[in-house]
Amino acid sequence: xxxxxxxxxxxxxxxxxxxxxxxxxxxxxxxxxxxxxxxxxxxxxxxxxxxxxxxxxxxxxxxxxxxxxxxxxxxxxxxxxxxxxxxxxxxxxxxxxxxxxxxxxxxxxxxxxxxxxxxxxxxxxxxxxxxxxxxxxxxxxxxxxxxxxxxxxxxxxxxxxxxxxxxxxxxxxxxxxxxxxxxxxxxxxxxxxxxxxxxxxxxxxxxxxxxxxxxxxxxxxxxxxxxxxxxxxxxxxxxxxxxx
Numbered sequence: 001x002x003x004x005x006x007x008x009x010x011x012x013x014x015x016x017x018x019x020x021x022x023x024x025x026x027x028x029x030x031x032x033x034x035x036x037x038x039x040x041x042x043x044x045x046x047x048x049x050x051x052x053x054x055x056x057x058x059x060x061x062x063x064x065x066x067x068x069x070x071x072x073x074x075x076x077x078x079x080x081x082x083x084x085x086x087x088x089x090x091x092x093x094x095x096x097x098x099x100x101x102x103x104x105x106x107x108x109x110x111x112x113x114x115x116x117x118x119x120x121x122x123x124x125x126x127x128x129x130x131x132x133x134x135x136x137x138x139x140x141x142x143x144x145x146x147x148x149x150x151x152x153x154x155x156x157x158x159x160x161x162x163x164x165x166x167x168x169x170x171x172x173x174x175x176x177x178x179x180x181x182x183x184x185x186x187x188x189x190x191x192x193x194x195x196x197x198x199x200x201x202x203x204x205x206x207x208x209x210x211x212x213x214x215x216x217x218x219x220x221x222x223x224x225x226x227x228x229x230x231x232x233x234x235x236x237x238x239x240x241x242x243x244x
Contacts, residue, residue, distance in 0.1 A: 001026045001027060001069050001218050002026075002027065002030070002065075002069050003026055003028070003029055003030070003068065003069060003070050003071070003072065003214070003217050003218060004029075004031075004032065004068050004071040004072070005020065005029060005032075005071070005072050006031070006032050006033070006054070006071075006073050006075040007073070007074030007076060007116070008031045008033055008037045008040065009033060009037055009038075009039075009178065010074060010075070010076065010178065011165055011167060011178070011206065012076075012165060012206070012209065012210075012213075013072075013074035013075070014039060014173040014177060015167070015170060015173055015209055015210035016072050016209075016210045016214055017029070017031070017037070017039055017210075018039070018170070018173050018210055019207075019211050020214055021039075021046070026045070026218065027045055028045050028047070029043075029045055029046045029047070030047045030049060030064060031046060031048045032049050032061075032098075033048055033051065034052060035050070039176040049061060054075070054090075055089070057097070057098065057102075062101060062102070062105045065102060065105070066105050066106060067106070068106060068111065069111070069112065069217075070111065070113070070114065070216075070218055071098070071099075071102065071111070071112065071113045071114060071217060072116070072213045072216075073099075073113065073114065073115045073116060075090065076090065076091060079130075079131050079132045079135075087132075087135065088135050091132070091135045091136060092135050092136075092138055092142075095115055095139055095143070096139065096142055096143065096146065099157070100146060103146075103152040103155040104151065104152065106154065107152075108154050109154060110154050110221050111154055111155055111156060112156045112158065112217050112218070112221050113143065113155055113156065113158070114157075114158045114159075114213055114216045114217045115140065115143055115158065116162070116213065117137075117139070117160060117161045117235070118132060118133075118136055118161055118163075119163040119202075119237065120132065120133040120161075121136035121137040121140060121161055123138070123141040125137060139159075140159040140231065140234075141231075143155075143157040144157055144231060144232065156221030156222075158216045158234055158235070159231070159235040160209075160212065160213060160216070160236050161235065161236065161238050162209055162238050163202050163203060163204050164203040165203075165204050165206060165209065166203045166204060166205050167206040170206040170207045170210075204238055
């Protein structure tokens with residue numbers, strides 16, 4: 001099993017990478033990253049591709065992932081950290097561009113593409129929907145639409161909507177988390193601890209989240225059934241209990 005990962009130096013990506021590195025069924029992990037990935041250092045089954053332009057993919061990059069079975073797109077950023085235009089580019093344009101390019105490269109072989117969205121995303125926004133919910137919801141919707149395009153019908157998209165991402169009990173990744181995530185863990189750890197104990201549906205422990213994302217990328221690509229699963233079995237909400 002060959003999986004591709006983006007966002008490997010972030011909070012969710014670090015959790016996913018930890019699970020991929022320790023999953024015997026995964027023989028190869030290709031990481032697309034703007035910078036070296038410390039967590040991957042020394043692991044023979046990992047290939048880190050330093051990639052700068054996530055809106056475009058040269059044949060030299062696609063040739064290295066043409067046999068991929070699945071993708072976890074964990075790249076992302078807070079809407080408060082960048083301009084409106086940059087947020088849309090990172091959150092919407094980049095994953096759609098890669099899904100399109102890789103599906104064409106791997107066709108007709110099925111390709112699972114797992115998009116890390118967020119609780120609060122919606123494909124039917126209202127005037128009260130926050131910007132992140134609108135943009136991520138549009139990415140969810142258009143990934144599903146892309147899979148119905150005859151040229152990309154091998155694409156098997158999934159979107160997961162984690163809530164309060166909680167690394168508190170996932171000590172193995174703490175040393176690899178960005179400084180801002182370590183600070184957030186210290187500041188909001190007590191809040192997450194309370195939510196974890198009284199309202200599990202509002203937190204997403206990274207150990208479990210990393211496993212769910214990896215398993216979907218490595219799975220059979222079929223629609224999911226169950227409470228809290230929407231959009232034709234392709235979107236899993238955090239309140240479903242599948243990722244908390």
